[in-house]
Amino acid sequence: MFTAVPLNLPSYPAKISKKADQYYIFDALRKKHLLLTPEEWVRQHWVNHLHQHYHYPLSLMHIEGGLKLNSLQKRHDLVVYNRLGQGILLAEFKAPTVKITENTFHQIANYNSQYKIPLLLVSNGIEHYYCRIDFEKGDFTFLSELPSFG
Template structure:
């Protein structure tokens, strides 16, 4: 029989998450409410689950528009995005690249997020370690991403 366990996880700079966490075979697992299954609770997964919660519960994003760990090809390399939200026409709208809270958000991590976005062509990209978030939107006139203050409204 599974029983809830008490775990001390980092407090992130996102709305609190009441996650279902369990221990199995010595590993902590967190319930991914979108995929309806338990996943290994890595620091990166903790950040991703907070973003999912925030986008659905606070920003009113529809659950059906999410794609998690989507595979993509870039320069012959296979990569996986952390979180992509599509608009109602099926176009990639928002890419969120999640890092562990211990990973610094810098030019290198920013370049990685923008590289992942090349085949997707999302007009909005967020890079987050759960503590610091960089939100960017593509500006047509300048033909480049610029940093913005707010997460885009739901598509």
């Protein structure tokens, strides 16, 4: 039986289904049911939260796109684009039981070395970190709140 792990995010009416002893969650972006893993639980809550609370359009969100990093194929968790097609938010999600560590920040920083996106989000559904990158100064600033779209 699926037991919803309480997150430090607003709940939403997730569409959960069961098939052959496996649970699935409906992904509004890809319009299909995905295997319900703890990380997917966090990601789907964030997609909903970004859309409902921060007004990021679902049509500008992209999940699990590929990138090549030091000849290794990697996948980002979520990129949000502006209406000009430029990446404005890069997110890395972990399962609620996974502690956010320096390695998590290294991971998203490595991905962002390819993307050059000014706003980063790291979350395990319990702890959330937001960071603005200043590429000209080669610096970053942690934010107390994520900016709304636009």
